[in-house]
Amino acid sequence: MQGGGFDLLAGLPATPEGGVYLDNNATTSVAPEVIEAMLPYLTEHYGNPSSMHRFGAAAGDGLAMARDQVAALLGAAAPGEVIFTAGGSESDNLAIVGTLRAYPDRKHIVTTAVEHPAVIGLCRDLEARHGYEVDYIAVDGEGHLDLDQLREAIRDDTAIVSIMMANNETGVLFDSEAICQIVKERGTVFHVDAVQGAGKLPLDMNRSCIDMVSISGHKLHAPKGVGALYVRKGTKLRPLIVGGHQERGRRAGTENVASCVALGAACQLAAQHLDDENTRVRALRDRLEEKILASVPDSVRNGDRQQRLPNTTNISFQYIEGEGILLLLDRAGIAASSGSACTSGSLEPSHVLKAMGIPFTSAHGSIRFSLSHYNNEAEIDYVAAVLPRIVARLREITPFSEKRATF
Amino acid sequence: MWKYSEEVYEHFMNPRNVGDVEEPDGVGEVGSMACGDALRLSFKLDEEDRITEAKFRTFGCGSAIASSSILTEMILGKTLEEAAQVTNEDIARELGGLPREKMHCSVMGREALEAAMIDHYKRLGRGVPCNLLTQGIMVCHCYSVTRDTVRNAIMQNKLKSVEDVTNFTKAGGGCGDCHHDLKHLLDECWEKMEQEGEEEPAGTPVPLEASFVDTSDKEQQGQQEIVRQITELFANDIGVALRNDGGDIELVRFRDNKVFVRLTGNCAACLASEATLKGYVEEQLREHVRADLEVIEVKT
Numbered sequence: 001m002q003g004g005g006f007d008l009l010a011g012l013p014a015t016p017e018g019g020v021y022l023d024n025n026a027t028t029s030v031a032p033e034v035i036e037a038m039l040p041y042l043t044e045h046y047g048n049p050s051s052m053h054r055f056g057a058a059a060g061d062g063l064a065m066a067r068d069q070v071a072a073l074l075g076a077a078a079p080g081e082v083i084f085t086a087g088g089s090e091s092d093n094l095a096i097v098g099t100l101r102a103y104p105d106r107k108h109i110v111t112t113a114v115e116h117p118a119v120i121g122l123c124r125d126l127e128a129r130h131g132y133e134v135d136y137i138a139v140d141g142e143g144h145l146d147l148d149q150l151r152e153a154i155r156d157d158t159a160i161v162s163i164m165m166a167n168n169e170t171g172v173l174f175d176s177e178a179i180c181q182i183v184k185e186r187g188t189v190f191h192v193d194a195v196q197g198a199g200k201l202p203l204d205m206n207r208s209c210i211d212m213v214s215i216s217g218h219k220l221h222a223p224k225g226v227g228a229l230y231v232r233k234g235t236k237l238r239p240l241i242v243g244g245h246q247e248r249g250r251r252a253g254t255e256n257v258a259s260c261v262a263l264g265a266a267c268q269l270a271a272q273h274l275d276d277e278n279t280r281v282r283a284l285r286d287r288l289e290e291k292i293l294a295s296v297p298d299s300v301r302n303g304d305r306q307q308r309l310p311n312t313t314n315i316s317f318q319y320i321e322g323e324g325i326l327l328l329l330d331r332a333g334i335a336a337s338s339g340s341a342c343t344s345g346s347l348e349p350s351h352v353l354k355a356m357g358i359p360f361t362s363a364h365g366s367i368r369f370s371l372s373h374y375n376n377e378a379e380i381d382y383v384a385a386v387l388p389r390i391v392a393r394l395r396e397i398t399p400f401s402e403k404r405a406t407f
Numbered sequence: 408m409w410k411y412s413e414e415v416y417e418h419f420m421n422p423r424n425v426g427d428v429e430e431p432d433g434v435g436e437v438g439s440m441a442c443g444d445a446l447r448l449s450f451k452l453d454e455e456d457r458i459t460e461a462k463f464r465t466f467g468c469g470s471a472i473a474s475s476s477i478l479t480e481m482i483l484g485k486t487l488e489e490a491a492q493v494t495n496e497d498i499a500r501e502l503g504g505l506p507r508e509k510m511h512c513s514v515m516g517r518e519a520l521e522a523a524m525i526d527h528y529k530r531l532g533r534g535v536p537c538n539l540l541t542q543g544i545m546v547c548h549c550y551s552v553t554r555d556t557v558r559n560a561i562m563q564n565k566l567k568s569v570e571d572v573t574n575f576t577k578a579g580g581g582c583g584d585c586h587h588d589l590k591h592l593l594d595e596c597w598e599k600m601e602q603e604g605e606e607e608p609a610g611t612p613v614p615l616e617a618s619f620v621d622t623s624d625k626e627q628q629g630q631q632e633i634v635r636q637i638t639e640l641f642a643n644d645i646g647v648a649l650r651n652d653g654g655d656i657e658l659v660r661f662r663d664n665k666v667f668v669r670l671t672g673n674c675a676a677c678l679a680s681e682a683t684l685k686g687y688v689e690e691q692l693r694e695h696v697r698a699d700l701e702v703i704e705v706k707t
Contacts, residue, residue, distance in 0.1 A: 006420060006421065319440075319466065320466065321443065321444065321466055321467050321468055321471075323467075323468035323469055324419070324467070324468060324469055324472060327416075327419060327469045331420070340443065340468070348580075349443065360440060360441040360443075361440045361441070364440070364443050396425060397422060397425050397464060397465055397472060398464060398465065398466040399436070399445060399446070399447040399464035399465070399466060400440055400445070400466050405440060406439045406440035406441065406445070407436045407437075407438065407439050407440075407445055407447075
């Protein structure tokens with residue numbers, strides 16, 4: 001760094017080796033056990049699972065094992081309820097478009113204003129180009145859903161209700177089971193995007209009325225490019241990808257065997273780590289959040305404190321902008337993300353924070369820290385020590401303060 | 408992640424001249440917290456009207472802070488008349504370039520400079536020498552962008568689309584009500600540039616959609632719909648594919664089911680452009696717009 005510059009790290013403990021990764025809601029590292037499980041399916045077991053020889057059989061066995069493991073994490077009644085896909089976005093698209101195709105007379109969809117782009121972007125497209133009507137249920141300032149509005153929104157021609165389990169930006173949880181009761185009273189198909197929830201919270205489809213659940217491999221320590229859609233037996237669904245018998249005709253194309261095996265192994269690992277996630281990781285998250293809120297003036301948590309994923313905290317730093325915080329964090333070896341407009345390339349800050357009524361002044365300076373099983377206390381304390389300096393630095397530069405919040 | 412130049416990082420990490428000039432001769436404030444970026448620039452002049460001190464405070468992303476920082480360095484020692492010559496392009500160039508989506512940061516620097524000069528003359532109780540300024544009427548109310556800011560950005564940077572204008576000035580990035588006005592400004596500027604014999608860039612501007620259409624009034628609506636669909640495909644799906652390879656495509660004219668296009672960037676010089684046009688673009692248009700469309704390349 002040049003003379004007279006800002007010495008970010010002076011007097012702080014050394015940066016933990018390899019940096020501190022707190023962006024696990026964006027993507028996760030692939031677990032060593034997962035890599036070990038998938039490698040043989042890239043080398044010796046390279047057969048096509050549909051083939052009539054031992055190469056095919058070995059691949060087929062791996063695929064069957066993986067399906068069992070995914071079904072186990074979801075608490076599915078049968079492994080046949082699991083469709084492997086190329087990821088969470090495909091699972092969401094398959095659930096929604098596949099249902100619309102199965103019910104061609106129903107032209108209405110219900111979702112929320114805070115869904116992941118895979119759902120909200122699809123719904124906007126269906127609305128704009130394909131003649132569907134969509135209701136986006138609102139949330140309050142804490143991120144909770146208006147269940148009365150949901151009840152009123154469902155119509156006789158509603159094809160599907162798609163509502164996430166946990167919000168990717170704030171971690172705020174929706175009560176999928178309570179919502180399911182409301183949806184099933186109306187006899188409508190209910191899809192849950194559980195991409196952020198799976199592996200962090202218990203799932204038990206056997207005791208649920210949810211019809212479909214999306215999960216994504218790379219959010220739970222499997223590689224990118226693989227996911228699954230749980231489809232309850234008897235649920236009507238038309239395929240998106242046609243031209244092969246695979247996945248019982250619901251998703252054509254030779255299976256990505258090694259990645260499916262990885263997803264299976266990751267699901268098994270996630271089940272083993274579920275306790276750790278909800279005790280140790282939760283405590284680390286709380287420690288980070290408490291330290292930051294206590295040490296940084298004008299910092300505010302976004303979203304309900306209780307009804308939340310154990311690994312996520314979303315904090316707004318008033319009067320400064322998120323991209324600057326991320327760039328300085330990155331210089332200190334810390335990875336996080338922001339709901340600011342500048343980081344997304346659009347001019348609008350996060351649609352989630354906007355839907356919660358978080359003012360622009362807060363939304364632009366919002367930072368999401370999302371932890372994983374692989375984080376430790378030393379890392380958390382390091383981040384908590386660096387962050388106040390970064391915020392103070394940017395507040396030296398900003399023209400805004402409590403005295404004058406904007407021009 | 409944005410690809411920022413070393414200069415941007417350097418000015419972001421070690422910003423020069425942060426703060427407020429004491430007893431300033433001019434202060435300019437532009438942007439707002441709601442916009443996502445804002446800048447206050449203040450300066451002090453000596454007896455010969457040279458800027459002896461310039462300071463800034465910025466709320467915004469890395470490139471906004473870097474743009475402000477380098478601006479203060481660029482105007483130091485200059486007379487107001489000289490400082491007025493600093494354009495947003497100059498700011499971006501000094502920073503070793505900015506990502507296209509971040510060009511509005513350099514525009515904000517230029518605007519703050521103007522605002523500070525206006526303030527200076529106001530303090531003197533004098534009119535502002537008109538050669539110093541490009542102030543004007545608001546076109547985008549969401550982001551408080553003036554017509555002249557948009558005009559300047561179009562002319563200086565040869566902007567061709569509303570999306571470009573938004574990237575450079577933020578105008579049109581909010582409610583979208585001004586998109587129509589922005590298109591008019593694009594047309595107006597390009598007409599002016601062509602009249603003035605400006606060197607025509609690789610691509611000609613896309614004028615109002617209606618002017619593509621050479622048909623009777625009856626058919627006009629249907630034709631306009633096709634033009635709209637083609638334009639949209641060029642802006643999105645097809646355009647993205649070509650832009651990934653460093654090229655681009657624009658609609659020149661649509662008549663009798665013939666789609667006249669111009670390839671730009673890498674595509675223009677590409678030997679495989681015929682294959683791109685017939686094998687890809689035409690196929691896409693036939694699939695998504697109408698089965699009988701024919702694509703014809705217009706060489707400049």
